[in-house]
Amino acid sequence: MTPLTGYLIVAAMLFSIGLAGALTRRNAILVLIGIELMLNAANLNLIAFWRYGPHPEALTGMMFAIFSIAVAAAEAAVGLGLVIQIHRHAHTTDLDRMNRMKG
Amino acid sequence: MNWAFYLIAALTVAGGLAAVLLKNTVHCALALTVAFAGLALFFLQLDAQFAGFAQILVYIGAVAILIVFAILLTRGSETPKGSVFSRNWLAGLAIAAGVFAVLGWAVLHSASVLPHETAAPTVTVLQIGNALMGRYVLPLEIVALLLTAALIGAVIVALHEKEGSR
Numbered sequence: 001m002t003p004l005t006g007y008l009i010v011a012a013m014l015f016s017i018g019l020a021g022a023l024t025r026r027n028a029i030l031v032l033i034g035i036e037l038m039l040n041a042a043n044l045n046l047i048a049f050w051r052y053g054p055h056p057e058a059l060t061g062m063m064f065a066i067f068s069i070a071v072a073a074a075e076a077a078v079g080l081g082l083v084i085q086i087h088r089h090a091h092t093t094d095l096d097r098m099n100r101m102k103g
Numbered sequence: 104m105n106w107a108f109y110l111i112a113a114l115t116v117a118g119g120l121a122a123v124l125l126k127n128t129v130h131c132a133l134a135l136t137v138a139f140a141g142l143a144l145f146f147l148q149l150d151a152q153f154a155g156f157a158q159i160l161v162y163i164g165a166v167a168i169l170i171v172f173a174i175l176l177t178r179g180s181e182t183p184k185g186s187v188f189s190r191n192w193l194a195g196l197a198i199a200a201g202v203f204a205v206l207g208w209a210v211l212h213s214a215s216v217l218p219h220e221t222a223a224p225t226v227t228v229l230q231i232g233n234a235l236m237g238r239y240v241l242p243l244e245i246v247a248l249l250l251t252a253a254l255i256g257a258v259i260v261a262l263h264e265k266e267g268s269r
Contacts, residue, residue, distance in 0.1 A: 003108070007145070008210045010112045014119050014138070016203035021123030023195025024188045029128060029173055033135050036166065037119050040142050043158075051149040056224035059234045063242075065146075065154045066231075069161050070246045074253035076166045080173040081257035087177040088263070096189055 007048035015041035028083045028093040032076065039072045107148065115141030127182045128174045136167045150223045153231050 018037030025031055043065045050061025087093050118138030125131045139162040146155030189195065235243050 005210055006108060012203055012206035013116050016199045017119040017123055019202055020196055020199035023198060024192040026187055026189050027128060030131060033122055033131060044142055044145055047146055047149050047151045047154055062151055062154055063239050067242055067246055069157055073161050074250055076169055077257040078253050080169055081261035083173055084176055084261045093177050
């Protein structure tokens with residue numbers, strides 16, 4: 001097993017764990033946690049390919065990872081703001097009980 | 104593949120699993136922090152110091168704190184009495200297992216065209232700054248715009264509406 005394969009397998013495991021969390025948990029905040037794990041797994045892939053790629057001095061993978069971190073931070077802020085507003089409106093964060101769009 | 108890799112991998116995957124499986128939401132957020140720290144260690148191991156420290160600053164310093172704030176504001180810190188998993192959890196688990204099987208099969212059965220061991224690239228912060236201000240200046244501006252929009256949007260979305268203001 002090459003080092004790159006090891007990193008890719010770990011990233012695949014983290015992605016699957018995050019996907020399972022996003023699909024199975026009831027709490028909306030836990031769904032966001034799952035999405036964050038998936039984004040981080042993608043970042044690990046980007047950095048691993050940058051490190052073992054043919055031109056690491058071009059910094060392409062590193063830049064992708066940095067921009068991805070910034071976008072993930074924006075996503076977390078807006079997502080948690082929405083969860084707080086939904087909790088204020090519906091008095092629950094249980095996704096199984098949020099089954100209508102009309103307030 | 105040295106012992107440090109396996110140690111960090113075990114820490115990261117255990118943190119991720121705990122973040123998804125634990126019952127108490129605050130414990131989940133703390134386990135998520137462990138997973139973020141493990142990923143930062145991976146970045147440092149891959150000679151990406153800047154990305155590793157950015158990961159610590161942004162994820163452990165900001166996102167994890169934001170998640171804890173949201174948990175406490177939505178009173179999610181109480182451990183729920185019933186199941187924490189959705190009604191159709193089996194389908195979600197099957198989808199995630201399927202995705203992992205496909206990804207693992209693809210990773211393990213693809214012939215690598217990349218060299219196994221390369222010399223560690225020496226990347227200074229000066230080079231990263233030059234790249235950000237030179238070749239990647241347009242994405243940088245777009246990300247700045249996105250962060251401003253997200254800041255204003257998050258404040259407006261979470262703003263408390265007064266009675267009768269709508």
